[in-house]
Amino acid sequence: MAVSFSPILHLPHSLPSLPALKSSRTKISATGSLSSSSSSASQMDLHNQGRQKFIEFPFVSAPHRDLMVNLVSTVEDRLGSHLLPCTLPLDVQHCQNESGSAQASLHIRSGLQSSQVDFILGSWLHCKLPTGGALNITSLSTYLNPSTDAPNFMIELIQSSPTSLVLILDLPPRKDLALSPDYLQTFYESTQLDTHRQMLMKLPEVQPYVSSSLYLRSVLSPTVVLIQIGAEEGGPERTEEIIKNHLHPTAQEVLGIWLDHCACGERLVGEEEKAYMMKRDKLIKKKTIEIDLGTNFPRLFGPELTDRVLGAIQKVYSI
Amino acid sequence: MAVSFSPILHLPHSLPSLPALKSSRTKISATGSLSSSSSSASQMDLHNQGRQKFIEFPFVSAPHRDLMVNLVSTVEDRLGSHLLPCTLPLDVQHCQNESGSAQASLHIRSGLQSSQVDFILGSWLHCKLPTGGALNITSLSTYLNPSTDAPNFMIELIQSSPTSLVLILDLPPRKDLALSPDYLQTFYESTQLDTHRQMLMKLPEVQPYVSSSLYLRSVLSPTVVLIQIGAEEGGPERTEEIIKNHLHPTAQEVLGIWLDHCACGERLVGEEEKAYMMKRDKLIKKKTIEIDLGTNFPRLFGPELTDRVLGAIQKVYSI
Numbered sequence: 343m344a345v346s347f348s349p350i351l352h353l354p355h356s357l358p359s360l361p362a363l364k365s366s367r368t369k370i371s372a373t374g375s376l377s378s379s380s381s382s383a384s385q386m387d388l389h390n391q392g393r394q395k396f397i398e399f400p401f402v403s404a405p406h407r408d409l410m411v412n413l414v415s416t417v418e419d420r421l422g423s424h425l426l427p428c429t430l431p432l433d434v435q436h437c438q439n440e441s442g443s444a445q446a447s448l449h450i451r452s453g454l455q456s457s458q459v460d461f462i463l464g465s466w467l468h469c470k471l472p473t474g475g476a477l478n479i480t481s482l483s484t485y486l487n488p489s490t491d492a493p494n495f496m497i498e499l500i501q502s503s504p505t506s507l508v509l510i511l512d513l514p515p516r517k518d519l520a521l522s523p524d525y526l527q528t529f530y531e532s533t534q535l536d537t538h539r540q541m542l543m544k545l546p547e548v549q550p551y552v553s554s555s556l557y558l559r560s561v562l563s564p565t566v567v568l569i570q571i572g573a574e575e576g577g578p579e580r581t582e583e584i585i586k587n588h589l590h591p592t593a594q595e596v597l598g599i600w601l602d603h604c605a606c607g608e609r610l611v612g613e614e615e616k617a618y619m620m621k622r623d624k625l626i627k628k629k630t631i632e633i634d635l636g637t638n639f640p641r642l643f644g645p646e647l648t649d650r651v652l653g654a655i656q657k658v659y660s661i
Numbered sequence: 662m663a664v665s666f667s668p669i670l671h672l673p674h675s676l677p678s679l680p681a682l683k684s685s686r687t688k689i690s691a692t693g694s695l696s697s698s699s700s701s702a703s704q705m706d707l708h709n710q711g712r713q714k715f716i717e718f719p720f721v722s723a724p725h726r727d728l729m730v731n732l733v734s735t736v737e738d739r740l741g742s743h744l745l746p747c748t749l750p751l752d753v754q755h756c757q758n759e760s761g762s763a764q765a766s767l768h769i770r771s772g773l774q775s776s777q778v779d780f781i782l783g784s785w786l787h788c789k790l791p792t793g794g795a796l797n798i799t800s801l802s803t804y805l806n807p808s809t810d811a812p813n814f815m816i817e818l819i820q821s822s823p824t825s826l827v828l829i830l831d832l833p834p835r836k837d838l839a840l841s842p843d844y845l846q847t848f849y850e851s852t853q854l855d856t857h858r859q860m861l862m863k864l865p866e867v868q869p870y871v872s873s874s875l876y877l878r879s880v881l882s883p884t885v886v887l888i889q890i891g892a893e894e895g896g897p898e899r900t901e902e903i904i905k906n907h908l909h910p911t912a913q914e915v916l917g918i919w920l921d922h923c924a925c926g927e928r929l930v931g932e933e934e935k936a937y938m939m940k941r942d943k944l945i946k947k948k949t950i951e952i953d954l955g956t957n958f959p960r961l962f963g964p965e966l967t968d969r970v971l972g973a974i975q976k977v978y979s980i
Contacts, residue, residue, distance in 0.1 A: 518837035519879035521941045523948060530875050550869050556849050559883035560838035564875045622840045629842060 389427030389451075392435030396449040401468040402478050403578070405586040406499060410480050412590070413497065413597055414464060417484060420601050424457035434654045437647055444469035444642040448651065450658050453487065458605060460487040460623075461658055469642055477502050484605070485627075488620050491516050491611045492604035493529050493563065497593055504578035507585070508551050511538075511567040511593055513600055514626075516619055519564070526564075533599045535565040538592045547573045547584060555633050561626050567592065627659045708746030708770075711754030715768040720787040721797050722897070724905040725818060729799050731909070732816065732916055733783060736803060739920050743776035753973045756966055763788035763961040767970065769977050772806065777924060779806040779942075780977055788961055796821050803924070804946075807939050810835050810930045811923035812848050812882065816912055823897035826904070827870050830857075830886040830912055832919055833945075835938055838883070845883075852918045854884040857911045866892045866903060874952050880945050886911065946978045 397414060399407040418425075428435065428449050438445040446467045453459030467479040481498040493513035500508040513535065519526050530536070542548055551570040553559050562568065573580040611619070631652065640648045716733060718726040737744075747754065747768050757764040765786045772778030786798040800817040812832035819827040832854065838845050849855070861867055870889040872878055881887065890908075892899040930938070950971065959967045 518839070518941070519876075520837070520945055521937075523876055523944070526875055526879060536875065556845055556855065556883045557838075557842055560845060564878035618840075622837070625842070626839055 385427055385429055388429055388432060388435075391432060392428050392430065392447075392449055395436045396447045396464060396466070399466055399480055401445075401466070401476065402480060402499075402501065403504075403582050403585070405582045405590065406478075406480065406501065409499070409585060409590040409593060410464075410466075410482065413482050413593060416594070416597060416601070417462060417482070421453075421457075421459055421462070421484075421605060424453050424459050425451040425462065426454060427451065430654050431650075434651050437643060437651065439643050439647075446643070446651075448655075450655070452658060458486050458490045458492075460485040463658075469638075471502075475503050484600070485623075486516070486604065488611065488616050488623070490604075490607070490609040491525070491615065491619055492607060492609055493600070495597060495600040495604070497597075499589075505573045505576075505581050507571040507581060509542075509567060509569050509571070509589055510551075510553075510562075511596055512562050512565070513596070513604065514561050514566075515563050516623060517615075529603060530563060530565050533603055535563075535596065535599060538596055539565055539567045542567060542569055542588060542592060545571075545584065545588060547571050547576070547580070557629055558633060561630075567596075624659075624661055628661045631655055631659070631661075704746055704748055707748055707751060707754075710751060711747050711749065711766075711768055714755045715766045715783060715785070718785055718799055720764075720785070720795065721799060721818075721820065722823075722901050722904070724901045724909065725797075725799065725820065728818070728904060728909040728912060729783075729785075729801065732801050732912060735913070735916055735920070736781060736801070740772075740776075740778055740781070740803075740924060743772050743778050744770040744781065745773060746770065749973050750969075753970050756962060756970065758962050758966075765962070767973075769974070771977060777805050777809045777811075779804040782977075788957075790821075794822050803919070804942075805835070805923065807930065807935050807942070809923075809926070809928040810844070810934065810938055811926060811928055812919070814916060814919040814923070816916075818908075824892045824895075824900050826890040826900060828861075828886060828888050828890070828908055829870075829872075829881075830915055831881050831884070832915070832923065833880050833885075834882050835942060836934075848922060849882060849884050852922060854882075854915065854918060857915055858884055858886045861886060861888055861907060861911060864890075864903065864907060866890050866895070866899070876948055877952060880949075886915075943978075943980055947980045950974055950978070950980075 397411060399410050402410075428451050430448060430450060434448060436445070436447045444467070446465065448463075448465050450461055450463045452461045462482070462484045464482045465480070467477070469477050471477055478501045479498065481496070483494065483496040485494050486492055493515050496510065496512050496514060498508075498510040500510075502508075513529060515522075515525070515529070517525050543550070549570045549572065551568045553568070571581065571584055573584060576583075635648060635652055635655075639651070643651075716730060718729050721729075747770050749767060749769060753767060755764070755766050763786070765784065767782075767784050769780055769782045771780045781801070781803045783801045784799070786796070788796050790796055797820045798817065800815070802813065802815040804813050805811055812834050815829065815831050815833060817827075817829045819829075821827075832848060834841075834844070834848070836844050862869070868889045868891065870887045872887070890900065890903055892903060895902075954967060954971055954974075958970070962970075
């Protein structure tokens with residue numbers, strides 16, 4: 343099965359600065375299907391209910407879930423005070439198709455006006471495959487606003503069987519790198535980002551992965567971790583071991599670099615550069631949604647739900 | 662041994678439109694060492710002497726030589742009437758170190774004012790390795806000028822042993838692809854460039870190759886053929902077979918796409934876009950030389966010769 347490169351949906355977390363969300367790291371059990379009417383729910387209830395479903399990552403293995411929960415918690419701990427709650431309608435935060443064979447969770451939190459964060463967006467998607475197996479995609483992406491030109495962050499794990507996994511982990515640049523060697527030096531060379539890719543490539547189960555979308559290949563950095571793990575011989579145990587011992591620490595390191603150097607660093611951006619970057623950011627968001635939601639989502643969830651989810655994302659994306 | 666990504670030198674060909682160069686496809690034997698004094702030689706003599714040495718590709722296998730000669734001849738046949746002769750001093754067109762363990766040939770032809778071609782540049786480099794083997798690099802690059810924004814063309818073959826070869830084959834874009842989906846569609850998607858990369862990747866001896874330079878990774882297109890061929894099992898015969906039956910036809914196809922769609926197509930380029938592109942083109946040329954000549958060349962040929970070659974290239978590059 344061809345998997346789309348980017349998360350079909352993406353989703354985030356809690357507001358650790360608010361008492362109601364102190365338990366952000368506590369695993370919360372599923373609450374069953376969520377009501378599609380959210381008119382009576384307060385903003386914080388909306389946020390808490392959606393986050394609870396999101397942070398469960400109910401269909402993936404324990405090491406896969408630990409990886410995602412850890413990344414989400416790390417972002418919440420460092421950036422929580424800069425973020426608004428998720429105010430997506432509940433039926434967009436969590437949706438499933440009529441037969442129940444596909445479910446998705448989407449969690450988006452915009453940054454405060456005063457913050458460098460534009461929004462963070464997490465997701466998971468689960469769908470049963472005709473073969474009897476299941477496809478599970480989990481993702482976390484963080485976008486900065488035009489007050490800085492520092493790179494964004496993204497991770498996506500696409501698991502199409504218990505022994506087959508694709509990982510995309512990157513700080514996608516917000517400038518044309520061919521014209522920005524200083525930027526390349528600051529964010530990619532000095533931070534030694536490529537060493538993480540190199541380490542993972544040494545594992546015998548790891549192969550490079552190539553996205554079928556040329557556009558998506560074009561927006562990734564030269565240090566992107568874009569790999570396929572095929573652990574047929576070692577079985578699901580070996581796959582989980584690789585996630586726990588290799589992918590998890592690598593993802594943590596890369597997110598740490600992003601938090602220290604990108605989200606929390608200060609950059610001077612000239613007016614001309616800013617105009618160029620805003621155009622670029624907007625186009626990338628627009629194209630990414632087209633590619634993500636244009637392929638599998640309508641087939642899985644039907645046109646009506648797709649339109650609703652698309653509308654909600656476009657609102658946050660300001661496109 | 663670490664090999665630099667791009668040709669340490671690059672070099673070109675004949676003027677098929679002039680009678681003296683009618684024999685451009687005839688293989689010419691080496692003429693021995695060339696005089697370092699070129700003051701008395703006419704421009705055409707300079708061109709012919711240098712080209713003769715260049716087109717020999719004297720240190721590589723027959724299939725490797727055939728591939729390079731064929732590409733150079735194809736470019737000459739299609740673009741010869743748009744090109745000026747190579748006027749580099751003879752001691753820059755061909756040079757060798759004191760011990761004779763390293764030789765290089767460089768051939769550059771600028772485009773006529775009326776042409777879309779900025780210049781074409783071919784090269785070979787040969788140096789003996791301490792292990793007893795030799796490193797051979799051959800390359801051909803073609804650059805368009807700002808009257809068009811169409812991609813450039815480049816091929817480079819780096820052979821570090823009779824069974825180990827790196828191929829870089831690309832149409833490097835001249836725009837920021839993340840902001841130019843139409844451009845991506847025109848030159849990379851509609852032309853089905855990626856199918857060539859996909860075909861080569863199916864060979865069991867082929868592995869993806871990753872350049873150590875993040876900058877160079879950043880200037881390549883998403884359809885770049887960047888591969889390493891390791892044919893230890895099949896020996897040198899299998900390597901030559903791969904060059905003849907796979908690399909040669911692929912390189913011909915990609916060059917054909919470049920000639921039809923890029924060198925000979927017409928494009929409207931707005932003033933603002935043109936200013937951006939000129940800045941980008943210039944920086945890429947500057948950085949590429951730094952990376953190419955900054956590493957191995959001074960070690961092989963000494964600082965004086967390096968400065969002379971660098972000066973000659975910078976003049977053509979207008980940087």
